[in-house]
Amino acid sequence: MARYIIKRILWIIPIMFGVITIIFIISSLTPGDPAASLLGATATQEEIDAMHHTLGLDQPLIKQWWDYIVGIVTRFDLGNSYQTRQPVINEVLARFPVTLILALLATVIGIVVGVPLGVLSALKQYTWVDNVVLVFSVLLISLPNFWLGMMLLNIFSVQLGWLPSYGITSLSGWVLPIMVAGLQSVTQNIRITRSSMLEVMRQDYIRTARAKGQTNKVIVTKHMLRNALIPVATSVGSGLGNQLGGNMALESVFSLPGVGNYIVKAITAVNTPSMLGGILFVALVFVLVNMAVDISYVIIDPRLKTRVTGKKMSKKELKKMLAKQEVA
């Protein structure tokens, strides 16, 4: 098992290399002179040329690529912002906690509310409960999250004045963004849990469990859920990744000081290093989250676990298990 985990962790390295390379290629294609942008409009040609040298822009492309990778891996150097001249990595790190908290809370709400609703909906298929849940979930998943944010902002902040309209200076500033992000997560989970449960409910082994005379309650908890929740778990994992990446516009609407908003502002200001740096940061976090999801998949699904560990019970363990009966 440990070997598998280590193998999986090592696989991150080529992926990160690949992701960094993609960003590098895009960055080299982006029009504009980094040196000129950094120095500003008043710079002279000599200053620009000197900056070219400092930034290594006069080197062949391959060397630039390698330096870029080395810079990221060793110094976490994502370049400097055109606007503030500060290292992008510092600005991103300062904003990451907000984005992370939003993503985590939304994911937790999604699990706590969404999964039980999905299970309920599947168990009560064809009744009004299922129909209502279905209609609501398909409606909610069709809403752009930033638009929902604006509408709620309009109602609760502009019209009713209950909640602040921007920022998180007070705790109440968190309420609306978490509600919107959480709603998205809840809806996703409802849909995937429901379809996973429906799939499991039709399986032959459920009929076997009934043929044993097992009660409905135990069939649902022990047989159905244990199987249905496996795909749900992986979806939740990738949902966290989606939250990290997909809340940019939401952060912008609520003026939250997160990485998403940072990227949005960088787009408007044509601040390429900030934009690409922010994107790269989020992408690398995404890679880590995916890796954690993959590893957890092996731990929770016994079929994969045995394939990976190949463990079988030995004669000694069998004796121990039978001996328990003697004591009882």
Next chain:
Amino acid sequence: MSKIMTPAMEKINSRRKGGMRGRSTPAKDAWRRLMRNKMAIVGMIIIIVLLLMAIFAPLIAPYGYSDMDVINMLSGPSKEHWFGTDQLGRDMLSRCIYGARITLPIAIFTVALACLFGGVLGVLCAYFSGQFDNIVMRILDIWGSIPGIMLSIAVVAALGNNMYVLVIGLSVGAVPNMARTFRGAIFTVVDNDYVEASRSIGAGNFRIMFKHLLPNAVGPVILAVVQLLGVEVLCVSMLSFLGVGVQPPTPEWGSLLSTGKEFLNTASYLCIFPGIFIVLTVLGFNLLGDGLRDALDPRLK
């Protein structure tokens, strides 16, 4: 034997036109199940209405999308302007109607491109398997590690901020999933004996891929296409909202929301209506997608 008539049988007999029903193929079965799904029909109607609206926009819209009614700037919904006017006096209803002409083609072309590239990759992977498949899947892993929207933003930043690049950027973000869908669908049939049989009578690789494998992938692919269309409409509107790809004054719905955001306090209707159009469009695709998924599932009776 003496038949026992139950109420259910009476109902069926009265519905049947008498005699044998026609032979049904899996495709016909799926179509019939789809037609019975009310939500899917609602979805289809919504999409058709929106398509018609996009096509016949000049005939339907009361005003041009850049016509400025200088007297009535920033006025709320009224008899002349059902959805109100924006800060330059342009009629919101017309702008929203014309908006379909921007969003729908972008989404459609994006999905088409993603299908083309993703499809080719997926089919080749599934068919040739082995090392080729391994390498391409690793590349797709890396490709898919960057969240789609962010990748699209980066591509547009690199290649130019216009609609055509937006299509390219969005499809770049959508290719990995599409490739996996095609690959998965083909994998389920590539082992079948009739592939081997075809090969044994001399059919070339190309022919096998097109004539035998691709038709079987149709089900899951159509489903993925419909779902992706919904996703892409959301992506287009989000990117336009952020100023990527589509710029004002082009009346794309997301772009309208972006300008409307400034007036959330004073003229909130500027934000309400374009958003509703987005929701309806995505809803249409999602309803149809859900219905398709249920219709294509052979185990659902």
Next chain:
Amino acid sequence: MERIIKKSAPVVEVKDLVVHYETYDGVVEAVNGVSFSIEPKDVLGLVGETGAGKTTIALSIMQLLPMPPSRIVQGSIKLDGEELILPTDAKKADKKAMEKKMQEHRGKKVSMIFQDPMTALNPVQPIGDQISEVIELHEKMSKPEAEKRACDMLEMVGIRAERYKDYPHQLSGGMKQRVVIAIALACSPELLIADEPTTALDVTIQAQVLNLMKDLRNRFGTAMLLITHDFGIVADICNKCAVTYAGEIVEIGSVEDIFDHPQHPYTIGLFDSIPSLTKDVKRLTPVQGQTIDPNDLPQYCSFYDRCSKCTEECKGCSPKFVEVRPGHLVKCIFAHKEGEE
């Protein structure tokens, strides 16, 4: 093979069972008036083509039919004298009480082996636990005791007890089926229903499984309802046999009666289509025609279209059982009592 003399009360008694599946596209008349009884130590072989309603009969006894599409239109099923079928207007509370009683019976009084072993086991539960689960449900035992009993069951079906914690995907098809059998027999049921238990297995495993079942019948007196389309298995293990077609039993009797003196044209046709070890023929003789569509059954004899002996008379009525010998019933108007013409 000894003839079983009528002994004590039957373990299960089915009378005039009619089951329909109501789908949007039509009503499938799966079972149309089936009656039989099984006594202790009896092994009744239920033979017939696919779609003849055999599995539906089995699921009806277990009360495991999926109740939306399927409906028990009429009939009675008595398990140890206890009626299982409620009238259609029964109150919800009664239905709930009946379901609770059935839960006590399932696995203990009557248990079932299903056709496809590959999908019958819970993929995320160790096989030993799947056996101990049924033991803990019905026997008053502590968990370690139940686990020990489960180990014994594993050994009895020929699987090493060390494999207790293995998962189904680590087992071969034959071993999976043996686990299913262990689950079904763990609480020594009075009636074992086996739905084509060996169809998915290869011949050597088939022999093992059948020997296991024979052994159990001899040791515990378990009555069995064995659903199969293989006459060889019937000859091997059964003492009674019922031939089904289109949801009806067309001929029923002891195995000797059916094999040596078949009277229904369908039964005769089935036997004729079996390739012979002794005769040399150019072509096999199948039963002509196709199995009838259960959506569209006629008012007269269902076998009419494929029968070699049918006449105009057959179209006018619906045949009833004729007792051609004691215990041997045939549903055909041309059946005649032994000694008659």
